[in-house]
Amino acid sequence: MTEHRADGSSMADVSGKAVTHRRALACGSIYLGEEAFLQVVENRLEKGDALSLAEFAGIMAAKQTPALIPLCHPISLNRVAVHPVARPATSAVEIFCYAEIAERTGVEMEALCGLSVALLTVWDLAKPVNPALRISGTRLLFKSGGKNGTWQHPDGLPAEARQLLERYSERK
Secondary structure: OOOOOOOOOOOOOOOOOOOEEEEEEEEEEEEOOHHHHHHHHOOOOOOOOHHHHHHHHHHHHHHOHHHHOOOOOOOOEEEEEEEEEEEHHHOEEEEEEEEEEEEOOOOHHHHHHHHHHHHHHHHHHHOOOOOOOEEEEEEEEEEEOOOOOOEEOOOOOOHHHHHHHHHHHHOO
């Protein structure tokens, strides 16, 4: 077993970094099974509209990231958007979470936190129909800004991700 470090933890010092426009896009999927999928996309779940509630929950979670992830810097988000996409062939919903800021530190954790809570919201609402749900593929697809410039996931971007990035880059 490895020994725990006793020298403590600390937030990264970002005081010397330049304020830049930074963006991040994360995605992941929830596999619902046929009946739960139909109820989600047709808005027939007893608990309510899973996709709309997931959008709101994801936005709220992104705003709370520094309260949930211990060493994240508190930042002022310029924009957070959550976009669910139905995938009938796999009875899944893929969710994209976009976040942007003008700050000294990145916004990846906010996009990932928003995504995770959006996926969990769909889970919570769909579990009475099918408790055998599965979340997978949670990943960062894109980030830009800062000293490292633009990064894109090596597996490429789904068409919806490219469309979202284009839509939000036009609105700067």
